[in-house]
Amino acid sequence: MRLTEKRIAAALREHGYKLTPQRRVVIGAIAASPDHLTPADLYQKAHQDHPTIGLTTIYRTLEILARLELICELHAGGSCRSYTIGAPEHHHHIICSVCGEVVDFSGYDISPLEKRLSRETGFEIEGHLLEFIGRCQNCQQNA
């Protein structure tokens, strides 16, 4: 068992979660892969070591690990896809985590970073996604 796995196991225990074989397997699978894996990917991998594991358990384990910030989730939570008028490149968003309000902001030039990444990684950058999550003023007051 590698260091990261031990650390995750310890963190689970610290927060009062039981360390089940199923959770070990999920943690092992996610720690062993350098790639981003979907819940279905992880189910498949975990299934090799633990054939009776249920998909539900994968989802539940991922939710816990993500909440404890032991794993990293690509794309912010909730369902994707909502739309507004206007071209994507000219502004970005701040989304209220409580009420869902979306505020746009502009005036931030991300192209220097884009150039640096293109140079360092060889990627031909086609676009980006920059969003902030937080609490709007209203929801701060109502808390």
Added chain:
Amino acid sequence: MRLTEKRIAAALREHGYKLTPQRRVVIGAIAASPDHLTPADLYQKAHQDHPTIGLTTIYRTLEILARLELICELHAGGSCRSYTIGAPEHHHHIICSVCGEVVDFSGYDISPLEKRLSRETGFEIEGHLLEFIGRCQNCQQNA
């Protein structure tokens, strides 16, 4: 009909798409709202002006408008949620739009922008999402 609606209509025509009443209604609904709207939201709004419109048409229209960059989609395309080991705050991602490979990068400090936004909008920022989409070197060569 407002200016933005006319521009969108013109752009559709330019690209060889027909300007149907249904598309007009969807465009009108999205242009009239300052908020981000889900496909379901838009269906509801469009339905008021065009009671026989189908949800399928909403999806198809949104897909076209997004591809032409006439509207802005919140969250990058495709299905959400994949996971990797590690805490979210310490790195960001570049995702290949062809093969799906994910490359991490770090060393970019977003906190100055975060502070500026907090000051300007009153939001209490909880987190952010910064991702780049592009083509990795392999996929550039294979094209």
Added chain:
DNA sequence: TGTGTAAATGATAATCCTTTTCATTTAGAG
């Protein structure tokens, strides 16, 4: 102003992905 045709529509069904439910099992404290 008609007419023909490819494009667009919408009802329905099919697919996914994710969450809920609930009876059963189990980790781990004592």
Added chain:
DNA sequence: CTCTAAATGAAAAGGATTATCATTTACACA
């Protein structure tokens, strides 16, 4: 070893999105 709350997994439910296909329609061209 025992007990209990937590965890599991099968199944069903739910929700969002996509595919299918017969019908309708926008609009280019006569």
